[in-house]
Amino acid sequence: MIHKLEHIGVMVNDMDASVKFYTEVIGLQLVNRAKLADGVELGFLSFPGSADIELELIGRGSDGLSDSGKVHHIAFTVSDIEAEVERLKGLGVRMMDETPRVILNGVKIAFFYGPDGERLEFFQPAAK
Structure with a gap:
């Protein structure tokens, strides 16, 4: 299990x-x-x-590991995605989404990059 x-x-x-x-x-x-x-x-x-x-x-x-299995993205739940995106911009983080996108009836997402180019996502659930 x-x-x-x-x-x-x-x-x-x-x-x-x-x-x-x-x-x-x-x-x-x-x-x-x-x-x-x-x-x-x-x-x-x-x-x-x-x-x-x-x-x-x-x-x-030295074990021959490669990045061929690199994870597609990691998502973090946030409560104020607009503020978090602005904070990242202020820190000089490379952004995929300069502003959050709205999907799935109100879910907000914004993608950005980590230091090795890994895709990271901020995820704000739809308001209830």
């Missing part, structure tokens, strides 16, 4: 830059960071008080 989503793994080129981005821009906390014997470095991050799902950053090592 499958119980929950455990983590999402993203290949990164610069672990320090990625940890900085996901902690300072997104607001995650670094839970654990370790190097494996083959040189691969792992970083696990989660939101404060919500360690049920983690983002796993995978730094390249």
